[in-house]
Amino acid sequence: MDITEIWEDLAWDQGGRIVYLVLDGLGGIPHPDHHLTELQAANTPNLDALAKESSCGLLEIVGPGITPGSGPGHLTLFGYDPLKYRIGRGVLSALGIDFELQPGDVAARANFASFSDKGMVSDRRAGRIGTDLNERLVQKICDRVSLDFDGTFFFETVSEHRAVLVLRGDDLSGAVQDTDPQSTDRPPNLPKATAEEGEKTAVLIQSFLRQVSDVLADEHPANGVLLRGFERFEPLPSLQERFALNGVCIADYPMYRGVSRLVGMDVMPRPGGLAERFDTLADIYGDDHDFYFIHVKKTDSLGEDADFDRKVAKLEQVDQLLPKITDLNPDVLVVTADHSTPATIGRHSWHPVPVMLKAKHARVDRVDRFDDYACAEGMLGRRPGTHLMGLALANAGRMQKYGA
Template sequence: MSLFPILEEISQPTPSKILFVVLDGIGGLPRQPGGPTELAAAQTPNLDALAKQSMLGLQYPVAPGIAPGSGPGHLSLFGYDPIRYQVGRGALSAIGIGAEFREGDVGVRGNFATLDAAGRVADRRAGRPSNEENVRVVGKLKAAIQEVEGARVSFYTESEHRFVVILSGAELGEKVSDTDPQKTGVEPLRAHPHDPADAASARTAAVLNALSARIREALAGEPTINGALFRGISERPKFPSMQQVYKLNPACVASYPMYKGVASLVGMRVLEVVGEEDAPEGKVKALQAHWAEHDFFYLHFKKTDSTGEDGDFDAKVHKVELFDRLLPELLALKPDVLVITGDHSTPSVLKAHSWHPVPVLLHGPYLRNDPAQRFTEDEAARGTLGTLRGTDLMPLMLAHAGKLQKFGA
């Protein structure tokens, strides 16, 4: 059951500041049984010293056994039950590419496909085109189609065969079936509203059916990419904000569109970060520049996940060590509460997000003694925070920061 009604009642604004560091995909695995994980292999003098003065534990972002995507992983860390607060695939793609995507807009995940002469799907991914090829075809569509059946249509490249359509400027609904038949040898499906009486969703379906035909016309001369399949039709979700539930004035310090998008969904102000890619120094500068203005900072580092996804154990170790070198600058800001964790594990031996619980470190006032000596999976398993769910972290941070009153008399 969600704690939100209770938290909304007992949360209170205070001047104390929380710094919430998310090292994406930080949890790992040993390369061979008994060996060190990436965190254990890293030389981390600053993290080690901090761990000795902190409480540690493990957290399952969604539930044991569940490997979360970035969306549910982060929503859970922000305290939003990821089963209840789901983001549709189209909306998540729209958010993930950093598109302009407002309340009332509908996001659609598109696949470029190859259709045969009879209009049947021959390849659902059009031979997995390059990103450059995708950009070229998206450019062609942008030039040819701006409006369909009264709705504005915007196209965006995602990657390879994947693109995003955002529909706006009309009363649109999201309760619409996919046109992707999920198999070859049959024609693309027609989009249907789940309920014919739902006029807004019926309008979305009509737009998408007309759009399918317009895309085929526009791409008629293309040898491979000559059709599109739509799925995950979804509005920008309306979630309660962190301001409303926690009485926080929260800010996001991240570089990649997906994380900025999820942060903005829960009401965070997205601070500008100057620098290339993960821009660790740019993030520290952004924190320093805006430290006086907010009481909650979400600070995201991506590369611990990317290196894990690449299966590069040593590179992930190196990214941990890079973070360790930044840590003194974060501590110099003197956050009242500092929490370090990840949105999921990405063990380099798996080259993928995994279901393994993620180490969490909580530094601040009112700590119990804790035997953990380092910020590693093994030590966190001995920590006195025990085994938590991702959604437990926000209330814990707020409590240590003095931002929660007693519940009940």
């Protein structure tokens, strides 16, 4: 029995409300010019004031040296061991656009991409094409591609360059290699089966991609598709079933809406902007929910763009909006991240993420700034990311005593 299963036994349907503010990709490493991380460089008086009233620390989201994807990262924060609950990006993307997945469906995330005349990937995101163009290309593919099997496929727009592919039929498997090489000036990977049960699905994917290449041959800049995150959908036990929590998600980006729906949260309509999601929390706080998840994406995407200064500016914008949460005086307020995305690296990294937890009975430490280095000196220490949910439940008075 792992620790999360003990929480399941102890959790009860009473106690206070929990708010998670997740700043995607928050963690950083020092910039070579001024030797500061993004959090250290940012002017964040409200986050720093909160740190002075909180227990602080660092979370290792999956484990030492492991670079988390966003799906495993969020499952970890919600108390789901990412080594036990392994969910592909495709499933999360499909759920994120309210696609009604059925058990046994296989889903993969798709990127419209640019390919050179020699078949090399020249842009993994096709210049981040607009959603309108995406919708036209998706319809073109659906009209002209057919797969020879006793089932059907769905190809759906997500947003910008992103789409999702779903296969529905018997004996399908997610055991297929990603075709996205994760870098440019390389050919796409072959969609090979990674286990015997994936052979049928791999053949279908190969056929799909060959036809897509023909259909998009006259398009620019999106003349091909890359696929990753193949997974066979099987529902997970919900937050309510596991921890007696009635959760709600406030997020724009489909994947995070998807992971929230996967664990049984209600999902609010897309708020549309950063300030709007804080306003949405204020509007619904105190309703029938007791777990509130607010997601900020740009801290991650600006890190992936290697844009240190704009990531700093986004952190400062979040800081200005933080009083909209603290004024609600939640019983437990957590600020953290699902992984690090240092702008100096330009992609997800293995570095632990800062975390702070404010609650009436949390031990306040001597940390007086919310940043990657200051939090290392905090009361929470350096701990597995799955521990966060247990700490939140306990500080909200939502767990009974263990044993006599």
